[in-house]
Amino acid sequence: MPARSISVRNVSAFDIPDVEIQISKADVPLGSIKKIPNGTIPVEGITFQIFEGQYTKHIVDTIAVYDVNQDEYIEYSSYEKPQFFNLYYSAEKSLLLSEASTPITKSFLKNLANQPDVTLEYQAYHFDFQNISNRMPQTKGIRFSSEEPGVNNKSFSGDEVDINDESLVALENDEATQLIGTLDIYNKSRTIMLTQSGTLVSFTSLIDLDPKIHKYPMVSFAVSTLMFVDMI
Structure with a gap:
């Protein structure tokens, strides 16, 4: 999924x-x-x-559309x-x-x-990524802005990116723009991503959620996650 x-x-x-x-x-x-x-x-x-x-x-993409009146395909660039x-x-x-x-x-x-x-x-919500990372059994990814010459952003991925010195500084200074890790939501470890632009992603299937209780599983997941990280 x-x-x-x-x-x-x-x-x-x-x-x-x-x-x-x-x-x-x-x-x-x-x-x-x-x-x-x-x-x-x-x-x-x-x-x-x-x-x-x-x-x-x-959408900018080249497509061919059949025109009945002209009996031919016409290309459009968008x-x-x-x-x-x-x-x-x-x-x-x-x-x-x-x-x-x-x-x-x-x-x-x-x-x-x-x-x-x-x-x-x-x-958009401003997430406390340092606090959320501390709650994650595993922090798997972090993205943050960089002031190094020729570099706008840096990303780290792995099993324990939160022990990396640069990642720690980004979290402590509230500079991280994206965080990936695991949280226990609905009695299961789930890999999620949060961004400061207001996106919540579930990389783990939600098929285990009972459809009788969770008619809109992504809504349930989002609300439960926001509660877990003390945003609502």
Whole structure:
């Protein structure tokens, strides 16, 4: 089972009309968001409202499309592809989870916040990677910025990267931007990744979670993980 990710945002204001909201920029349609009727779910004692999001992603890639009128294939160097995903909002915890990738979520929320009749204020969580690393039985990867000539970022991977001197300094100085390691979530050691841009990744399959209890396993996993690291 491939890695699964979810985008995490701390929301200080989230006021969206009950009707479907069309998202546009300079009169160009970009997507939409709508509340799912009766779409609330409980996760670890927290109630989430489900929203359905749609956002158009611009893809630069050469494709050939058959034109019926001209009876031939026409090549395009780019095209627009709609992305469909769910968002989960908890007013109680000021928490918004998005199934979309971080780049899509970032663009989607930025443009949503600029729509009339929408009040949206949010930010990515800033994780205490030093504290989280100390809780990890294994810290397997770390990424941090570098001021060395010609080097913007450094990454270390292994079984105990947290004993590396450079990694320790990055953690102590709160300079790490990405952390990979294991945490015991739902009675199983799971390899996860957290980024300061607001991404939570599970590299371990969630197939063991009971679907009767965890209808949305990645949401359950995200909430449980954020609780474990004292973010909610």
